[in-house]
Amino acid sequence: MRLTRLTRPLLLLPFLLSPALAQAPASPPPGAPTPQPPSPQSTAPGSTLPAEGNPVVARVDGEELHLADVQAAIAELPEQLRGAPGPMLFPLVVDQLIAQKALVAAARAQKLDQEPAVQRAIRRAEEEQLQQALLRREIAPALTPEALRERYQKEIASKPGEEEVHARHILVSSEEEARKLLAELRKPNADFAAVAKKFSSDRSGQEGGDLGFFKKSDMVPEFANAAFALKKGETSREPVRSAFGWHIIKLEDRRTAAVPSFEESAETLRQAAFEEAVNEAVERVQAAATIERFNMDGSPRAPQPAPSLLDGAAPPPRK
Template sequence: MSHRLRSLRSVLLSCAVAAAALPALASQAAAQQQKPPAKPPAAAPQPLKDPVVATVNGQPIRLSDLEVAQQSLPQQYRNMPLQAVFPALLDRLIDSKLVVQESKKNKVNDDPAFKKRMAFVEDQVLQDFWIQREIARQVTQEKLQKRYEERLKAMPPEEEVRARHILVATEDEAKALIAELKKGAAFDKLAKEKSTDKASGAEGGDLGWFKKSDMVKEFADAAFALKKDGLTETPVKTQFGYHVIKVEDRRQAPPPAFEELADQLREEMAREVVTAQIDKLRADAKLEKFNIDGTKPEAATDKPAAPAKPAAPPAPTKPSK
């Protein structure tokens, strides 16, 4: 009840303030009508490139801090406009600043365990920066284009067919459809009426262009065995039912566009760059490895092991009487 009363008082107070302000606003409006038109306002100042968007106990948080923090979010949030995640991300940074300030007040940063972990984090950040810099330096657009052209040369040409099909539940239904088609029935009309594959049926059974590897084996073998304008003589059975197939055209598949392979090639080249650079660093470095207890592993000896002595023959036993 007290909460409702407080809310009601707040509403009434707001209304009272608004009502009290109305005469003053009316007077201002009348005065403005009698005054000559004001000069156009001066151009608004340009916004700062890196404005302060919050302060936490006097410590500023700048827009650039949010841009850095956004890169630590999951991938789907990194690709969003900053404005979309701004309110939640700002609250996250404010909470972070509060915890950091409290940690420093309690001298957590003097703890040896903290210093060790901080050194590890610094190493990770240095590693990531170095790797990204090397990738940016060596995986250039020109090199990507060259790799793309090499990949196309290494890809054997593939054949594609453009086909239609009608899918039904039984072999007898499929045979009846083949008989109708041989008498001159329109394939697309029968597909719309009879096919249980409603998606392609709505398109007259059209499956578009496809490679042999795009379809289940039984269907692909039957389709690619047909010539242009060929029709299956017998129903084709697959796990989905019985198909009647008509091949409308055949062609060599066009090569994949650069944009289709670019991400795959970039990732492939990035792995190669990092592996090569690390192999080079290892080759130039003096490395020593120790056992888990810190002791040196025993050096492998080049001397062949001494042959084992043959076992002594068993002592003869007296024959039993």
């Protein structure tokens, strides 16, 4: 891609905005090994940056800017910008980092770092980084390849494949219309697919109402329960109502789905492990902290009553 001065404001944004923990889809989840800045050779195609060391590439009011700073900044750029040729990208990123350091130096010279609002923002940024650093360390064991494979064996590989059914349906807006179509389908030589194509309001009607194979969890409960209760070749005896309207369902086939491979399950497993590990870490750390709660006016908060059987709380477990 071509880089000009017009692209420079775009380059500045990633350096000024601190991404939240695991918020960027393209970034690895916290706990995964922290990506290292790309080597000078891999910064971009055609890069000619020095191959070794961490030389000073600029100074701003005596403060040094090193090659590693530039490489780290490039690693945070969007992929389409990272792919630009090194000789073109390098000076643009250096210019941006110089501008940032100059702005920071000017702000400090004007004692803006001593303003209460700025100090609060700095503390918030510091606390956010500390939170993320702690969570990355706490949840790292749950996201290793070995941990994910163990989770796969326990939650997926060791269980039988889920049942699936292949069904067709006809969707109409009223029970009266559904019953008329049911009567039509009970006639000798009635063609379910032809009736669906003619009368169904669902887009599957153009395919004869064919929904293909699906799992029970793929459909709304009313429809799924009715479909899975049918025998192969059977049509529902009564119209089935759902939020979409009134259905007539025909079961074509049923099967047991193949157990997905580890590779197919990896992203789902990683996300589940990440969420579980974060929740556990937060609960564990919070339980170990001394916490005092106050009302909005700063007055002491009245202690909360213990759970009671009278308000539906579960009884404590017996020892």
